[in-house]
Amino acid sequence: MRSNGAVSARDVAEAAGVSRTAVSRTFTPGASVAPATRAKVMAAAELLGYQVNNLARGLTRAESGLVALIVAELETPYRALLVSALTSKLQAAGKVAMIINTDRSDASVDAALRQAIGYRTDAAIVLSGMPDRALAELCQRNGLRLVLINRDEELPGAVRIRLDDEQAGATAARTLLRVGCKRPALVMSASATVSLAARARGFLDALSGEGIDPMVAIDGPTHYKTGLALGTDILSRADRPDGVFCVTDLIAFGVIDAARQRFGLRVPEDLSVIGFDDVPQASWEAYNLTTFRQPIPGIVDACVDWLSRPLDETSAKTVYLSADITWRTSVLSLSQRATSTTA
Amino acid sequence: MRSNGAVSARDVAEAAGVSRTAVSRTFTPGASVAPATRAKVMAAAELLGYQVNNLARGLTRAESGLVALIVAELETPYRALLVSALTSKLQAAGKVAMIINTDRSDASVDAALRQAIGYRTDAAIVLSGMPDRALAELCQRNGLRLVLINRDEELPGAVRIRLDDEQAGATAARTLLRVGCKRPALVMSASATVSLAARARGFLDALSGEGIDPMVAIDGPTHYKTGLALGTDILSRADRPDGVFCVTDLIAFGVIDAARQRFGLRVPEDLSVIGFDDVPQASWEAYNLTTFRQPIPGIVDACVDWLSRPLDETSAKTVYLSADITWRTSVLSLSQRATSTTA
DNA sequence: CCGAGGATTGCACAGCTGTGCATCAGGCTG
DNA sequence: CAGCCTGATGCACAGCTGTGCAATCCTCGG
Incomplete structure (x- = not known):
C-alpha cells in the first residue's frame, strides 16, 4: 500500500503467497494460470479489495479503454x-x-x-x-x-x-405543400452548423423548384427563445405564413408557443409546424410535433x-x-384540411 | 515513437538534444529549468506534437485528475x-x-x-x-x-x-392553501428516492397540520408519461383537486397536459400546479410552471x-x-383569484 | 520406471513520467 | 583571482502492470 493508499498487485501477491506475475495473469483473460493459484489470488484480491490499475495497464497496452x-x-x-x-x-x-x-x-x-x-x-x-x-x-x-x-x-x-439533412429539408417542403400550405416559411438559428445549413438548403431548393419563394427568418442561437422570438416576428407580418419548417425541435416549440400564446392561433389548423430531432418533448401532448427522427x-x-x-x-x-419523419399532429392532415376548409 | 504511435518525452529529449528529465521539468510547473533549455524543449515538443502522458503522470503522483x-x-x-x-x-x-x-x-x-x-x-x-x-x-x-x-x-x-426537500414540500402545501385551494393533491412517482420521499413528506405533514387529508397518486417512473397518467386519473374523479404538487417538473408537465388536453381545464384558473427542479422547459410559455429551483x-x-x-x-x-421557489403563472395569484371568483 | 511434452511460474524488462540526490557550471563577492 | 553559493542538469529509482523467455513441475505414455 502506497502513499496514495491504493492496493497494488504486489500487495495481493504477498497476501496470496505467489508472484506478482501470477496476479497479473489472473486478471488477464486467456493467460495461463493454474486453477488453484487463480483461486488463491482471487481470494486475496477480494479480501484486500484489489482492482487492476487501468492507468498502468493503458501504459503497456496499445489501448487505454x-x-x-x-x-x-x-x-x-x-x-x-x-x-x-x-x-x-x-x-x-x-x-x-x-x-x-x-x-x-x-x-x-x-x-x-x-x-x-x-x-x-x-x-x-x-x-x-x-x-x-x-x-x-x-x-x-x-x-x-x-x-x-x-x-x-x-x-x-x-x-x-x-x-x-438536405433530403429531410426537401421532404419538409413537399409535406407542407401537399397539405395545402400556401405560404411556407423557414425558421432557423444563426449558428452556421453544416447540418442546419443543409436542412435549410434542401427546404429552400425544393420550394424554389416549385416556383415558391418562402419567408425566411434567421437569428440567434439554437434555443427555444430563438423560436419564440422569430415566431413572434414572422406571425406579426401581414402575409403571415401558414406552414413552418424549423431546423430544430427547440425552435419549433418556440414557434408553436408564439402562435398559440401570443396570436391565439391554432396548430395545425392555422399553422402547420415541422421540426427536426424528435426530442422527447416532441411527443408531449402540448406540442405533438411532427418532426424528423435523429437515428x-x-x-x-x-x-x-x-x-x-x-x-x-x-x-x-x-x-x-x-432521418425519417415521425408523424404527429402539428401538421394538418389531408382529412383535417377537408373539414377545416368546409367549416 | 512506439507501436502505439504516441510521441513520448524521450522522443522530445532526443530531438531537443537534452535529457528526458529536462523535458519532464519543462512541463512541471515550478520545476527548475533554464529559459534556454525550456525554449528548446518547447520548440521540439511543438514540432513533434508532444503531449504529456497523463496516465503515466497519474501513476507517480497521488492524483490522476x-x-x-x-x-x-x-x-x-x-x-x-x-x-x-x-x-x-x-x-x-x-x-x-x-x-x-x-x-x-x-x-x-x-x-x-x-x-x-x-x-x-x-x-x-x-x-x-x-x-x-x-x-x-x-x-x-x-x-x-x-x-x-x-x-x-x-x-x-x-x-x-x-x-x-421537506421544507420545500411544506412551502408547496402552504402556497396552495394560501391561494385558496380547497382540495390539494400530491402526484408522485413510485421510485423511492430519498429526496422525492422527503418532498412528499413535507407536503403531507404540512397539510395534516391544517387538518387536511389530500388526495395522493403514486405510480410509475419519474417521467412525463407518469404525470400524464396520474393526472388523468385524479382529474377524472368526482372530487377533482384544484391544486397539485408534483415531486418533479416532468410529472407536472404531464399533469398540466392531462388537465388541458383531456379535460379542457385551465391552468391555473381551474388547477394550480407546482413542480420541482426548475428544468428549462418550466419556463416555456406552454407551461410557465411555478417550481422549486435546484441550486x-x-x-x-x-x-x-x-x-x-x-x-x-x-x-x-x-x-x-x-431550493427556492420560482414564481411563474401555473399557480393562481391572489389577485387572479379575486377576479376569477367574482367572474 | 523413465522420458517427453505441455502447463505453470517467475525473472526481468518495457512502457512513461516525476523527483531526490549528486554533480557541475557559472556568477558574484571579497 | 579564489571561494562560495545558487541554479541547472542528469542519473537512477519509484510507481504499476503486461509479457517474452527460460526454468520448473506435473502428467501421461511407453
Missing part, C-alpha cells in the same frame, strides 16, 4: 440523448467515456483534443465544433481515432457520420462498431444515415 | 443540466470527468465504483443509486473520495449534499470545492442547500 466525447451545451435535449446513448453503448463495449466540454470555438476544440491525447484516449468523438486540420493530423500521429458527427470537412484518418441508435452503432474495428483502413470514410 | 460521475438516465433534463454544469466546473478546476452509467440497481452502482477505482479516479460523484457500505469502505481504502448528491445514508468518508451552482461548487480541499478531514460531512 478511454474514449473522449467532445461536446458543447450538453444540457440540450438532443445532445443529452446522444451522449447518454453513446456512453451506455461504449460502456457495454468495455470502454469508458470522458466528457470534454467546449464553447464551440475552434480553439477550445483544439484544447479538448490535446487533453484527449494527454490521456491517451483510444478515440475522440466530436459532437460540436470542428477541429483544426493540423490537430487532426496530430491525433492521427498519436494513434487517436477521430469520429466526426455531423461535421462537414473531410479530415485525414477521421470517420464522418452524416445525415441526409441515434444508428449513430451510436456506427461509432462503436468503427472503434472496435482494427485500424488497418486508415482511409477517411463517411457513414450516411437517414 | 480523473473524476467519475455515476449517473442513471442522463438524458433527463435535470440530470443533463447537472452533469453539464459539473463537467464544466471540473474542467475549469483542471480535472476531467468520466461518465459511468448505471441502471440504478445497487449492483450496477457497485460495478461503476469498481471501475472508478480501476482508473484511480480522484473522486466519484454519485447522482443515482446508492453504493453498498462495503464498497464505500473499499473506496476509502483506495483513496477515492465519495460525494453523494441527494442520497440519504451516511457513509464512511463520504460527503453528502442535501436539499431541504445547481451551489451543488457544483460544493462538489468541486470539497474535491480540491486536502483530505485531512475524513469525517463524514453534510452540506445543506435550499
Whole structure:
C-alpha cells in the first residue's frame, strides 16, 4: 500500500503467497494460470479489495479503454440523448467515456483534443465544433481515432457520420405543400452548423423548384427563445405564413408557443409546424410535433462498431444515415384540411 | 515513437538534444529549468506534437485528475443540466470527468465504483443509486473520495449534499392553501428516492397540520408519461383537486397536459400546479410552471470545492442547500383569484 | 520406471513520467 | 583571482502492470 493508499498487485501477491506475475495473469483473460493459484489470488484480491490499475495497464497496452466525447451545451435535449446513448453503448463495449466540454470555438476544440491525447484516449468523438486540420493530423500521429458527427470537412484518418439533412429539408417542403400550405416559411438559428445549413438548403431548393419563394427568418442561437422570438416576428407580418419548417425541435416549440400564446392561433389548423430531432418533448401532448427522427441508435452503432474495428483502413470514410419523419399532429392532415376548409 | 504511435518525452529529449528529465521539468510547473533549455524543449515538443502522458503522470503522483460521475438516465433534463454544469466546473478546476452509467440497481452502482477505482479516479460523484457500505469502505481504502448528491445514508468518508426537500414540500402545501385551494393533491412517482420521499413528506405533514387529508397518486417512473397518467386519473374523479404538487417538473408537465388536453381545464384558473427542479422547459410559455429551483451552482461548487480541499478531514460531512421557489403563472395569484371568483 | 511434452511460474524488462540526490557550471563577492 | 553559493542538469529509482523467455513441475505414455 502506497502513499496514495491504493492496493497494488504486489500487495495481493504477498497476501496470496505467489508472484506478482501470477496476479497479473489472473486478471488477464486467456493467460495461463493454474486453477488453484487463480483461486488463491482471487481470494486475496477480494479480501484486500484489489482492482487492476487501468492507468498502468493503458501504459503497456496499445489501448487505454478511454474514449473522449467532445461536446458543447450538453444540457440540450438532443445532445443529452446522444451522449447518454453513446456512453451506455461504449460502456457495454468495455470502454469508458470522458466528457470534454467546449464553447464551440475552434480553439477550445483544439484544447479538448490535446487533453484527449494527454490521456491517451483510444478515440475522440466530436459532437460540436470542428477541429483544426493540423490537430487532426496530430491525433492521427498519436494513434487517436477521430469520429466526426455531423461535421462537414473531410479530415485525414477521421470517420464522418452524416445525415441526409438536405433530403429531410426537401421532404419538409413537399409535406407542407401537399397539405395545402400556401405560404411556407423557414425558421432557423444563426449558428452556421453544416447540418442546419443543409436542412435549410434542401427546404429552400425544393420550394424554389416549385416556383415558391418562402419567408425566411434567421437569428440567434439554437434555443427555444430563438423560436419564440422569430415566431413572434414572422406571425406579426401581414402575409403571415401558414406552414413552418424549423431546423430544430427547440425552435419549433418556440414557434408553436408564439402562435398559440401570443396570436391565439391554432396548430395545425392555422399553422402547420415541422421540426427536426424528435426530442422527447416532441411527443408531449402540448406540442405533438411532427418532426424528423435523429437515428441515434444508428449513430451510436456506427461509432462503436468503427472503434472496435482494427485500424488497418486508415482511409477517411463517411457513414450516411437517414432521418425519417415521425408523424404527429402539428401538421394538418389531408382529412383535417377537408373539414377545416368546409367549416 | 512506439507501436502505439504516441510521441513520448524521450522522443522530445532526443530531438531537443537534452535529457528526458529536462523535458519532464519543462512541463512541471515550478520545476527548475533554464529559459534556454525550456525554449528548446518547447520548440521540439511543438514540432513533434508532444503531449504529456497523463496516465503515466497519474501513476507517480497521488492524483490522476480523473473524476467519475455515476449517473442513471442522463438524458433527463435535470440530470443533463447537472452533469453539464459539473463537467464544466471540473474542467475549469483542471480535472476531467468520466461518465459511468448505471441502471440504478445497487449492483450496477457497485460495478461503476469498481471501475472508478480501476482508473484511480480522484473522486466519484454519485447522482443515482446508492453504493453498498462495503464498497464505500473499499473506496476509502483506495483513496477515492465519495460525494453523494441527494442520497440519504451516511457513509464512511463520504460527503453528502442535501436539499431541504421537506421544507420545500411544506412551502408547496402552504402556497396552495394560501391561494385558496380547497382540495390539494400530491402526484408522485413510485421510485423511492430519498429526496422525492422527503418532498412528499413535507407536503403531507404540512397539510395534516391544517387538518387536511389530500388526495395522493403514486405510480410509475419519474417521467412525463407518469404525470400524464396520474393526472388523468385524479382529474377524472368526482372530487377533482384544484391544486397539485408534483415531486418533479416532468410529472407536472404531464399533469398540466392531462388537465388541458383531456379535460379542457385551465391552468391555473381551474388547477394550480407546482413542480420541482426548475428544468428549462418550466419556463416555456406552454407551461410557465411555478417550481422549486435546484441550486445547481451551489451543488457544483460544493462538489468541486470539497474535491480540491486536502483530505485531512475524513469525517463524514453534510452540506445543506435550499431550493427556492420560482414564481411563474401555473399557480393562481391572489389577485387572479379575486377576479376569477367574482367572474 | 523413465522420458517427453505441455502447463505453470517467475525473472526481468518495457512502457512513461516525476523527483531526490549528486554533480557541475557559472556568477558574484571579497 | 579564489571561494562560495545558487541554479541547472542528469542519473537512477519509484510507481504499476503486461509479457517474452527460460526454468520448473506435473502428467501421461511407453
